[in-house]
Amino acid sequence: MIGREVRPITYPRGEVRASDFRVVEAGVREPRPGEVLVRNTWTSVDAALRLRLREEAPPGYFPAFPLDEPMDGIMTVGEVLESRADGFAPGDTVWHASGWRDYAVVEAGRQALGGVGTLTRLDLRLAPPQAHLGVLGGNGLTAYAGLFHVAGLRVGDVVWVSAAAGAVGSLVAQMAKIRGHRVIGSAGSDEKVRHLREELGLDAAFNYRAGPLPDLLREAAPDGVDVYFDNVGGDHLEAALGALRRAGRVAICGMISEYTAEEPPQGPGNLMLAVTKGLTIRGFRGSDHAHLLPEMRRQMGAWLRDGRLRCRETVIDGLAQAPVALAALLRGDNTGKTLVRIDEVPHRENALGAARHRG
Structure with missing residues (x-):
């Protein structure tokens, strides 16, 4: 069986471009004992992938993507075609961390992305498959752990969220609102600001490009803030x-x-x-809090069922468009979660036939 893979061929300097990648056809081997064969249907696009498109990723982070090799460590949802692992059967919808390709052979039980990307069968009663790459997946975990466990949200806190129209920021802002807090959001366009105010119901929102950032923040939060959820750094952190x-x-x-x-x-x-005000500044990664996944899913799932969470998606069709989707995300062209819907692959019928025969 033959499938396609997106591979980096050069490390970008500055902006990411489609020419930094190529799509190749590669053979897909049969699964061995303890493995499953998955046809990928949705794959995640996250800004942090840019950190791995370097000769060396930041110390303590996931390793850089090797050039001209498959990009392991990208969250993906797909359908099991063949299983030689206990607990998984053909037709199951699963997530794993071998994205930006048509097919993946995944070892059950092997940790990936700090445990967040370990092969997992999904409960589609909570939400459609792609939601498990966003609100019910790594983005949801990052938002949930960051707001409630890292920032330690307290009664009466005023919260500012940067990149509040993005995959993580939009969840943080909504969760703080659900808990009854005053929430300010910032984003990079007037359209996104309208989304924050009118769809997500934030108390205040502003376009950070509209003037000096400290002045815009002061107007939105004249009495100051207690929690800042930082997706941006730089001048936003200074403000x-x-x-x-x-x-x-x-x-x-x-x-x-x-x-x-x-x-x-x-x-x-x-x-x-930070000294004079007695501030606490703490960096974190969602994968550091993988043990909170069940708790997060229960709570987020309940809010989804109740209609209290709105989860907008920016969907790009076609595996080959994954680099384009990443470049657009890094420019700020997205709202909510950015996803690539993987198109049907030419060898799908052969793959299913082989799976039925071997099953």
């Missing part, structure tokens, strides 16, 4: 340090302003405020 009240908390899950920077970015010039 947050100025606006945070005493004993305020910062949860940093990403710094997208730095991902495509060709020169090392300048850090906040007012970091001394």
Whole structure:
């Protein structure tokens, strides 16, 4: 059987371009004992992938993608075609971490992405398959762990969320609203600001390109904020340090302003405020909190069933368009979760026939 894979062929300098990748055809081997063969149907596109498109990823992060090899470590949903592993059967919908390809042979029980990407059978009663790459997956875990466990949300907190129209930020903002907090969101376009106000119901929202960031934040939160959920870094973090009240908390899950920077970015010039205000600044990764996945799914699933969470998706069709989708995400062209819907593959009938025969 032959499938397609997206492979990086050069490490981008600055912006990501489609020419930094190529789509190749590659043979797909049969699963061995303890493995399953999956036809991938949806694959995730996340800004943090940019950190792995370098000669060396940041220390402590997942490793850089080797050039001209499959990109292991990208969350994906698919259908099991053949199983030689206990607990999985043909027709099961699963997630795993071998994305940006048509087919994957995945070993059951093998940890991936800190445990978040381990092969898992999905309960589609909660939401459609692709939701498990967003609100019920790594993005949901990052938002949930960051707001409730890292930032330690407290009664009466005022919350500012940067990149609040994105996959993680939009969930953080809504969860804080559900818990009864005043929430301010920032985004990079007037259209996204309208989405934050009118669809997500935030108390205040602003386009950070519309003027000096400290002034925009001061207008939205004249009495300051208690929690800043940081997806951006740079000038956003500096503005947050100025606006945070005493004993305020910062949860940093990403710094997208730095991902495509060709020169090392300048850090906040007012970091001394962390001392004078008694602030807590804590970076984290969702995968560090994989043990919270069951808890997160129960709570997020309940809010989804009740219609309290809105989860907009930016969907790009076609496996070959995954690099284009990543470039658009890094430019800020997305709203909500960015996904690639993998098109039907030429050898699908042969694959299913072989699976039936071997089964």
